[in-house]
Amino acid sequence: MFYIHQTSCITAQQSFVEPTLRSITESVENKLYATENNYDSIPPNVLRRLGKAVKMGIATGNEVLAKQEVDGIILGTANGGLEDCIKFLNQIIQYQEGRLTPTNFVQSTTNAIAGQLGIMYKNKGYNITHVHRGLAFENALIDVEMLLSDHPTNTYLVGGVDEISEYNYTIEDLAGSYKKEILSNTELLNSTTDGSIAGEGAAMFVVNTVKSNATAEVKAIKTFVTKKTETLEKELSQFINTALPKGEKVDLIVSGKNGDARLNNYYALVENQLKETPTTYYKHLTGEFPTSSAVALWLASMVLSRTEPLALLKIEVANPIKNILLYNTYKGNQHSFILVSAV
């Protein structure tokens, strides 16, 4: 389908981007906040006014756009700058719809990050924000696949970003998305209780149809909704049969397993169906958020481009890795498969 050329990523783990570091950043009260030491590319007077989702999106965007120009910007974010959104909402209620300043309002619209990048890079091309909850980033990938099919000589920025805000943590907590007990992220994957821990992050990719010098190829993507494991089983077989070239196998599964006991059956099914394939996990390092599959894609492209896989992922594979399957389910309803391959 298309090739990844530049990548950038911000999560709670600094060691993702500095592989010599082997330490794990631990969660605080079931939240894994993204590191904030990568904003050098944003002028201080601008930085001050930005919410975290916008900061993460612009910082990761800057990192790749400094290396390669693009013809358009395609982002996925379920909530965008939700912190600003609720700040504005609080003002509405507290000042009883009095005189308000528009800054929080303008920044809180989910399309603000893609728009801001467009303004900063004077990019007048295609610009869009997909916001379909746990499939927002996947729809961004489908979009860019279609764009490159229509415009094979173009290059695009595609990415995903979401933040933990105090407020969405509260709302998700009310919805039962997070664990009732305080748990260290290092224990997350062995947990037997309901809920996960909150995470945030951003990952950006410069993609086009040029094979040479690419880090990885995104070969196929499939999104679907179901609560039934039988449907998941059927979709997985179908995906493997159609997406994987004849005679090849999946060498590694990057699983979105998030320690929520209610979702274990979905993740277990995928592992069981591909029994011979080793599996690696990442949500104990990033926490759960709707566009976490963007980080999974970043990890996959790192694994494929480095001779020594990331130490934190503890990947033990005897042979070189050619094909990586990403599987994620958001709340056991929205599901996605992404097949990423070595170039």
Added chain:
Amino acid sequence: MDRIVVTGIGIISAIGESVESNRLALKNSTTGIGTLELFETNYASTLPFAEIKRTNNSLKQQLNVDALNITRTSLLAQHACNQAILDSNLTKAELESADTALINGTTVGGMCLTDELYQDANRNSTTSPYVESYDLASVAIYLQELYNIQGICNTINTACSSSANAIMYGARLIHQGKAKRVIVGGVDSLAKFTINGFNALHILSSEKCKPFDQNRSGLNLGEAAAFLVLEKESDCKNKKPYAILSGYANANDAYHASALSETGDGPYEAMSTALAVARLNPNDISYINAHGTGTENNDLAESAAMIRLFNNVPPFVSTKSLTGHTLGASAAIEAVFSILALQHQELYPSANSVQPIEGTGLKPLATFQKAPVKHVMSNSFGFAGNCSSLIFSIV
């Protein structure tokens, strides 16, 4: 390339709850802008709005919805979606097929529940029925479950051009073979969030908006939903399509987070690229459904772009002078209006516009007229520079 045709349309806005009633209001220039009767806000007595005069309870009764957590946004979307599906004669099997996609554009989503969201976000309660209802995706996910749609489902937010991009994304899914039929459109309901946001930006008018008038004083917020069913022409030979979706484009103005460049670069890019996709020349366009919000900035930028693109600017209209600015729904309802103009070979007038903007000489159409209509362009421009244009053509 196979042509993409419109086989079903559905709409609810402040000027009508059906396609027919919307058309009648457009013909007679019957405005939907006026005093709020249902929505509660401090601005009810000072600002006019384009409100749909139906309570949530009455919508729920009509749609057979019991659940507490279905928002007004979802109800309006369901109302319009039901019409479009029925109009296109989609069978249950087609609706539930894996090659049917659903794409929604919205900017407010479930945030119309401003007070409930405030309570929940600030943990003022221990349980809440609404926690899954607030986000933008909640509407499409509700519709997908309601109709048991198995294909690709998506929600797009590009501010006021959201539903133009939903329509475009759906058409591209068909072109790429990722869907056989798509239900595409958009919805927004009145919300304290947008009312206060636009008010803080000082772009809400205290009178009925006057798009493209020298003395325009801002926009009026409205609420609406509209959906279209798009199919490949060769797949629906037994149907009589309304129109062809012949062109579309998305471009960015890359100028300011909440204003367009005076030269209208984004609007110009969107309009000219849509023409290129449709393989049409500017003089092929019979009629333009302009974005025309009635703000100082938009109407000037859009006029500049139209003047730059067209030797003679074709007859144009801002239907927002009747429906108000319905944000994420605006491109979808105006797509329906463009399709009606083609179907009935008629042009709808723009209200409240008296004196052309200085230096442009552009005056929107003031009276209803029958006219040959071949190609209609519909513009939608949003915050963050998100500009889109669609072109609909006669079959």
